[in-house]
Amino acid sequence: MSNFTTPWLDTGDNAWQLTAGSLVALQSVPGLVVLYAGFMRSKWAINSAFMAFYAFAATLITWVLWAYKIGFGIYMLPFAGRPGPVVTIAQELKQSELPSAGLQQNFPLSTMIYFQFVFAAITVVIMAGAFLGRMNFTAWMLFVPLWITFSYTIGAYSLWGGGFLFQRGVIDYSGGYVIHLSSGTAGFVGAHWIGPRLDVDRLETRPSNVLGVLVGAGILWIGWNGFNGGDPYAASADAGVAVLNTNVATAMSLLCWTICDIIYYKKPSVLGAVQGMITGLVAITPAAGVVAGWGAICIGFASGTIPWLSMNVMGKKVAYFRKIDDVMGIFHTHCIAGAVGGFCVGLFATAEGCAAFGISNAGGAIDGNGRQVWLQIVGALFVIGWNIVWTSLIMLFIKYVCRIPLRMSDEELMAGDDMVHGEAAYALGPCEAHEHLLAGHYVKRSETGPGELSMGGVTMGHDPHVGTSDSSPRAGEIKV
Template identity: 85%
Template sequence: MSNSTTPWLDTGDNAWQLTAASLVALQSVPGLVVLYAGIMPRSKWAINSAFMAFYGFAATLIVWVLWAYKMGFGIYMLPFVGRPGPVVTIQQELSQSFLPSAGVAQNFPLSTMIYFQFVFAAITVVILAGAVLGRMNFFAWMLFVPLWITFSYTIGAYSLWGGGFLFQRGVIDYSGGYVIHVSSGTAGFVAAHWVGPRLESDREDVRPNNILCVLIGAGILWIGWNGFNGGDPYAASADAGVAVLNTNVATAMSLLCWVICDMVYYKKPSVLGAVQGMITGLVAITPAAGVVAGWGAIAIGFASGTIPWVSMNIMGKRVQYFHKIDDTLGIFHTHCVAGVVGGFCTGLFATIEGCAAFGLTNPGGAIDGNGKQVWLQIVGALFIIGWNIVWTSLILLFIKYVCRIPLRMSEKDLLAGDDAIHGEVPYVLGPCEAHEHLLSGHYPNSSNDGEVKTV
């Protein structure tokens, strides 16, 4: 189809949107796949953790094109959700992208918008998985993904982006601080409660089995975030450039603050701490990326490098409730807390010029005299948190009691890990057991009486 028959098509916007979508896709596959495989304390969980992310990405796409995209971005059905339906015909895919409830059109095809929004949905459920790694029954996870995307993710997407009631009231979520990070952080914490904890032996040693894989995954996340935030103006616009720059500035500031906090408190700079600070910076700038100035990005980076640090390292270790809930990768702290911090700071630091460049009518935030924006941001966060507490619980209880699928693996599978669950191991060092001592504590070993024991 040539430009002459599609006068609405801007090839530059379409090229950037597809590029941005591909960058976001790379954050999940291979980004979080590799990061999860490397960050798990025992290598016996490397394949299962990576596969949970891999499966979540694929399952989300099928759900997305069959009914979920229209729930998040389609025609009004309820104030918080659109009417479900498929988007799989060639006529739909070639037509101009249009968000009917928001009344906004884009200069690229609907197929581009469907894919762009899919990669956001996929990474949300992949992030959520980080809270239940190392013990969630894979069969329960297979059912959980489509149900959670349908009854939880689409609600936040429509309410804040698709033209729903929070969108209409002026809550700002530039690129998913609430829709993606607060929702996944909340849902992950709730899921960790219902699934139950890992084996005590798996919780004692928190050292990653492959820290270089963690750094590779973290690097893909950071650079991929240029598409995450840079793609949300839906155009190769000036504001896209602002969003990309602010994203990197806030992330760098957050990383440095987290490392400094580690040095002051633990007397050592930690690579894992730097990765956590990077993630909280990326999360916190997400709701604000293109509507704040550079100094606002620095302020947000400072907040995201300190407040979630206190949440994870002080509150998380001293409050007994956080010991009871086994949030494997601390998703609550790095995504829910950081997302709320970023959303609140958006209400403080949003500028009139930034909002206008993004196409919003909001008169900035508190710094420009619009203190009401702070309260709007709080309301938006509370809705996402409340909805995810209720619906994540209902979905998991449905899987457990109605579908009769255990949420947690059997004790035998928990002891063995990847080999029992998938029949595969991540690292094969030789054709015999001569190298087993190199992996002490990572793999199960069978005694003569058949009892599974850890090496």
């Protein structure tokens, strides 16, 4: 075995970067795969999980063939690098650098390519949460590489790769804008173009597996240590700050969301707690290593209350928000929370934190640099505007130029996984009389044959004797 090494390689930095990237990858596969499958009705568990699973793979091939260089390559436009492949051994072994930003890292380019890939992948996986339960899978297969190419890479280059927002000093520590604001905006806009689920699926909001949701949420939370801890591109002191602040803000957000549920709905909801956890993770992301611990607590308070209000008040009282079928509430948990976090950077960033991160910003408003607030607003408006336009263009291109329907047929929407994929998520046994249960359809108890196991649908998380006419939401549930 060769002991070959290079003078620029820091094995500790490389080890942490690969570990951080793997933690982020676990957030998508299996984290959100499991969370989506558990959150949806059983008849959509396979399709929901598969949308995330496919997006992870499709993004990687897109990434290494042309997209990485658009996001992190040589200058081509103020918001985009020059596209090209990164698949030769010479490229993979050389020292990592971001040429437009004038930065080098003490690990190989292959490590940087992988680390940035897992961020790109989780962005489209998050966005899928707005499209679950009705998007045509063929349309999704085409949408993923197109959106990564024309939308994700633009935000990545502009804010991280050395583009115009980077040069102007907009701070996005680890993706509050590049990942969450963009996926939240694109998810909402895409849901508009795709159209809603069937009414029966929108009315029945009980998850098929709440414990599965919690498993996915737990992977998401702990995986976020790599998400924010990896963005100094070094095993530095600031990486430790980012990890601690991430967990502090998330815990505060979860507590605030739960308290809001208790005050408003008179009971705590574990699904609500998961939403509060997610908004905390999202809001601290643009700020993680540049704010102090007390700033993280303030951000957690904001992310546990403002997105709660947008989801549970605005989302239910404003007609347009009720019309748009954003299944997982991605607009509230990622767009609103990402905007809140980005704004808070302008308020709470510290000069010491910025210096530890390696940027020259003089902190935020608390350090007398009120201009940072306006920079953060400008950055948010660019990301929102770009995603509104390009998500719409891509959806319309798929529908009208490629002639691929964005939404499944009504027949497929009624049948679910069984018709779309020929597979069922929960194989409960060989009883043919109840095969239709596996696709998410329920029968009255009186239809159970003599001597057969009477499941009555309760096993699937739905008692068929309870009517669905009462559509009043329970605590923490997304009701649109």
